[in-house]
Amino acid sequence: MSGGVDSSVAAALLRARGYEIVGVAMRLAPELPPLAARLRRGTCCSHDDFEDARRVAERLDFPFYVIDLRAEFEARVINNFVSEYLNGRTPNPCVMCNREIKFDRLWQRATALGAEFVATGHYARIERDDAGRFHLLRASDQSKDQSYFLFTLGQEEMARILFPLGGLSKAQVRTSARTLGLANADKPESQEICFVPDNDYAAFVTHKAPPEHIRPGRIRDSRGQELARHRGIHQFTVGQRRGLGIAGAAPLYVRTIDAETGDVMVGRRDDLISTGLIAAMVRLTHPEALSRSEVPVKVKIRYRHPPLAASVRMLGQARALVRFDNGGPAVTPGQACVFYCGDEVLGGGIIEAALER
Numbered sequence: 001m002s003g004g005v006d007s008s009v010a011a012a013l014l015r016a017r018g019y020e021i022v023g024v025a026m027r028l029a030p031e032l033p034p035l036a037a038r039l040r041r042g043t044c045c046s047h048d049d050f051e052d053a054r055r056v057a058e059r060l061d062f063p064f065y066v067i068d069l070r071a072e073f074e075a076r077v078i079n080n081f082v083s084e085y086l087n088g089r090t091p092n093p094c095v096m097c098n099r100e101i102k103f104d105r106l107w108q109r110a111t112a113l114g115a116e117f118v119a120t121g122h123y124a125r126i127e128r129d130d131a132g133r134f135h136l137l138r139a140s141d142q143s144k145d146q147s148y149f150l151f152t153l154g155q156e157e158m159a160r161i162l163f164p165l166g167g168l169s170k171a172q173v174r175t176s177a178r179t180l181g182l183a184n185a186d187k188p189e190s191q192e193i194c195f196v197p198d199n200d201y202a203a204f205v206t207h208k209a210p211p212e213h214i215r216p217g218r219i220r221d222s223r224g225q226e227l228a229r230h231r232g233i234h235q236f237t238v239g240q241r242r243g244l245g246i247a248g249a250a251p252l253y254v255r256t257i258d259a260e261t262g263d264v265m266v267g268r269r270d271d272l273i274s275t276g277l278i279a280a281m282v283r284l285t286h287p288e289a290l291s292r293s294e295v296p297v298k299v300k301i302r303y304r305h306p307p308l309a310a311s312v313r314m315l316g317q318a319r320a321l322v323r324f325d326n327g328g329p330a331v332t333p334g335q336a337c338v339f340y341c342g343d344e345v346l347g348g349g350i351i352e353a354a355l356e357r
Contacts, residue, residue, distance in 0.1 A: 001025045001056070001064070003049030005184050006121030006165060008056040009173045012180050013164040014119055015060055022113060023057040023064035025050050026106060028073040028097075029195035052184045059182065069105055076100040078195055078208070085205045085234035086213050088257035089334030092149075092303070093193055095350075099152040107157070117162050122146045125166035126158050134158035136285050136345040141169040148303050151338045151348030152283045202235040209234070217262020219246060222255075222271065233257050236264050238354075239272060239330030253330075256354075274331045275357055276323035277301070279349030282314070289346040290314055290339070298340040299324070301331055301351065312339055320349055327357075 001007045001023045015021050027050075050066050057064035077096050084091035102120065110118050123139035124147040134155055139145040153161065165173060177185035192199045206214065219228045227246045230236070235243070240254040244266065252266040284290060290312060298307035299322055309325040322337060331354035338348035 001053040002121070002190070003052035003056075003184065003187075004121065004190065005174060005177045005182070005187055006123075008053070008121075008182050008184055009176050009180075010119055010121040010162075010164040011056065011062070012060055012176065012182070014162065015062065019117075019119075021060070021062040022115065023053060023062055024106065024109065025053050025064070025066045026073075026101065027066055027068045027070055028077075028101065030070065052187070056182055056184065059180075067106075067109055069101060072105050073097070073101055073195075081195075082205050082208045084334050085201065086209055086215065086259075088233045088236075088259035090237040090332045091334045092336050093195075094149045095152070095336045098149050103153065103157055103161070107160075117160050119162035119164060121165055122150065122163050123165055123168075123170075124150055124163050126161060126163060133286055137166070138340075138343040138345075139165070140167045144170050147345050148300055148336065148338050148348075151285070151336065151345050153285060154283065155286055158285070202232070205234040206232065215259065215262045217258075217264065219244060219264045219266060221252075222265070222267045227252075227266070230262075230264060233259060233262055233264060238332040257333075272330045273327040273357065274324070274329075274354040275327060276310070276321065276355040277328070277331050277337060278315075278352045278355070279320045279322060279337045280318065280352040282318045282320045282347060282349035284347035285345055290320075295339075295341075295346075297346065299328075300336075300338045300340065301328060302335055307340060318349070319352070323355075328354075 001011065011021050011023060054064050077093050077100060080096055081091050081093050107118060123141060123144040125137040125139060127135050127137060129135065136147060136150060136153055136158060138147050174185055196204045214232045216231050217233060218226045219230055220226055236254050236257055238254050241251055244252060246252060250268055253269060253272055254264055255267045255271050256265045294311050294313045297310055297312050299310040300307050308328050310322050313321045315321055331351060333351050333353060335351050336348055337351050339346040
């Protein structure tokens, strides 16, 4: 329970269905000073958020605990986040948090409490077919769907996960919260990464990284000509246009980032189109999800990016080759690449490299 409306209504719905509920909040990121916390509205995981969750638990009459996972979160999520940026990639910490914390460490704590299921406020669905196999599906409310962040779930996890909000819209969830008299019914949604103050990724990485790991270098065009110098590759992401500190006859965008040389290559918008990508750390939601040599899929290469028609083929060693039917824009190493067949998530991985035209 984050203290937000989604996890609160999820708990209420399950209680109404007869489940015995134990509310758990995770203390993950270092807590901000009180003034800074008040200024950062729309975030999560603060003392006030835990108090909101506690009030919901008291109103709905179930026990509530806060568990301290800050050490695990630092080691598994924050350190990975910093390392990825220092190596010229753009990570998605929510994917890592789900994999390493919510459905790993939290799972272990739930088991220790004797819980049969773990439920969250994610907007996604899990269905079981007649053969007993579980399928991860998009939420009914496509605008709130969070299945992209959950591609690492396998059969064992899905057998014990409940997503009560998967068939609801955000408006319905807020209406339910008001009907129940929950104080957080109109609480704003979290819009930032919980551990990055002011959403300033570059400043956060600069603060966390040893100075000798900051890699300055040159900004170059497609001909190799130096256009400017920069103070660290962690300040850039593929597709970035603003903040480059260069001017040209046409807008320039980051095409590639070379962690070895520190070079940031820029080009025109058309230069961002790739024919495909290589994904690493691939996980499938069930073993037969990609059983054929080449499978037509829809691929999401960023959370808010529309799905792209493509084909995917497993390469072994948990790697996959994805080829777009009509090209893909700004393929970004470090981001999640998730494979869909209709509404079903087949699996996904982390983008290792784009395939250039």
